[in-house]
Amino acid sequence: MKTIFRILPLVSAILLFSCSKEELPATTPVGNSTVHVEYRVSAISGDMTVYQLVPALGTSVEEKHEINRSTYTYSFDVTSGTLVRLNASNTNLGPEEVIAEIYVNDVLLTSASANAPGAQAIAEGVAR
Numbered sequence: 001m002k003t004i005f006r007i008l009p010l011v012s013a014i015l016l017f018s019c020s021k022e023e024l025p026a027t028t029p030v031g032n033s034t035v036h037v038e039y040r041v042s043a044i045s046g047d048m049t050v051y052q053l054v055p056a057l058g059t060s061v062e063e064k065h066e067i068n069r070s071t072y073t074y075s076f077d078v079t080s081g082t083l084v085r086l087n088a089s090n091t092n093l094g095p096e097e098v099i100a101e102i103y104v105n106d107v108l109l110t111s112a113s114a115n116a117p118g119a120q121a122i123a124e125g126v127a128r
Contacts, residue, residue, distance in 0.1 A: 035104050035127050038075040039086045043098040046070045047091035050100075053084060066091070078127055084109070085124040093117040104128065 041050050050065045055078050062085075065072070078084070088100040097115040100123040101108060112121040 033080045034077050035080050035082075036075065036077050036106070037082075037084055037127050038073060038103040038106075039084075040101040040103065041067065041072040041086065041088045041098065041121075042070060043067075043088070043090055043096060044070060045090050045092045045094060045096040045098075048072070048098055049089050049091055051085075051087040053086070055082070080128050082127050083124070084127050085122070087120055087122045089114065089118065089120040 039050075039052055041048060046067075046069055048067045050067055050072060052063050052065070052074060053060050054063055054074070054076060055061075060083065084102055084104075086100045086102055088098050090096055090098050094117065095115055097113055098121050099111065099113045100121040101111040102123050102125060103109060104125075104127045109127065110123045110125040112123040114121040
């Protein structure tokens with residue numbers, strides 16, 4: 001019986017101090033991560049004007065595109081926390097609807113639509 005009481009603390013100490021610490025991979029702060037942005041525009045008329053904010057040399061630049069098909073997509077990668085904006089309108093002055101959508105990592109961030117002559121669908125948000 002005495003030997004059990006002598007061995008028990010020794011076994012407990014070995015089990016307690018022989019456990020190894022699990023190493024977890026380092027995580028990158030969310031503020032410095034890169035996200036994938038995709039602009040999507042559609043219009044039944046097939047004629048639209050698109051203004052889009054895109055990254056260029058560490059800043060953002062607004063580009064203008066004249067589109068002559070019913071759908072348009074443009075994708076790029078930016079740092080999380082970047083402002084993204086998409087503005088679309090029908091070139092034809094008819095009542096056909098134009099839809100502007102912004103996706104971040106394949107999840108809809110924001111969308112807008114317009115269906116009056118000369119109206120603009122403006123979608124804007126912060127990519128996170």
